[in-house]
Amino acid sequence: MRKPLVASLFALVITGAGAAPAVAAPGPAAPGKSADAAVKSVVGDVVDTADKTVAGLTAPAPAVQAVNFAGTVSLSNCSGSVVRMPDSEDNDPALVMTNGHCLEGGFPTPGQVIVDRASTRTFGLLNSAGTRVGTLRASKIAYGTMTDTDMAVYQLTTTYAQIKSTYGIDALVYDTARPAVGTDISVVSGYWKRIYSCDVDGFAYRLKEGDWTWKDSIRYTSACNTIGGTSGSPVLDVATNKVVGVNNTGNESGERCTLNNPCEVDANGTVTVRRGINYAQQTWHVPACFGVDNKLDLSAAGCVLPKP
Secondary structure (H helix, E strand, O other): OOOHHHHHHHHHHHHHHHHHHOOOOOOOHHHHOHHHHHHHHHHHHHHHHEEEEHHHHHOOOOOOOOOOOEEEEEEOOOOOEEEOOOOOOOOOEEEEEHHHHHHHOOOOOOEEEEEEOOOOEEEEEEOOOEEEEEEEEEEEEEEOOEEOOOOOEEEEEEEHHHHHHHHHHOOEEEEOOOOOOEEEEEEOOOOEEEEEEEEEEEEEEEEOOOEEEEEEEEEOOOOOOOOOOOOOOOEEEOOOEEEEEEEEEOOOOOOOEEOEOOOOEEEOEEEEEEOOOOOEEEEEOOHEEHHHHHHHHHOOOOOOOOOO
């Protein structure tokens, strides 16, 4: 059986220098000290070092902060969040994510992709308690669509560092891994200042609502009973606090593939209606489409967002 690290190191010391080459043998006794005292001193030093090593190995990893409202935003009609790519720099212009159907110009038409359109839209920034602490302003819509996904990303007039310095709030970070079925998630609505908690129930091959179709959508378990105004809320992996999706729709009355009543369509064309079930769009692929200085690059390797 494997011994605890402290016991193993102590055993090596007491069996002699030949058995423990990493531990120096005691030299001649110092004036006023016996040989036994010198040996005990060496043993004590080794055990102390081993104790510190074990403490370092067994110390718990820093706890992931519990999901809260910090970094989320409220829009006039929707929810959203300040987001950053895993390799974004603090001095990059900050980004806000919401839904494509939350754009101030109305719903993009099927097939429409909006890129680099000027905008002065404002967002109410929330702290961890859900209190509005400031107003952020967009400089442009960096990206927006309701084709294949339902997402919009605004570029702000402020940087991540400026937001942190002024409000003490960090942006939420995109996860670059696809969430798994059963993942504990939270949908954090800045509009309603409410957090919905549930699991990833599965994925819809195609999710159709009216004229729009979305690919590989996240389906929630029934506990995430999101409502109007939660559109654009970030979906967070509870274990990591990273963004894995953007909340966008749900089937309200059991109708088939109509507005506010999306239906699932599988690879064989079979339609399934799940009344009362809600959905989000995955976001793991978003970072591949943003490069240096948070600039959108739809031609970048790995970028699968629809292009204009």
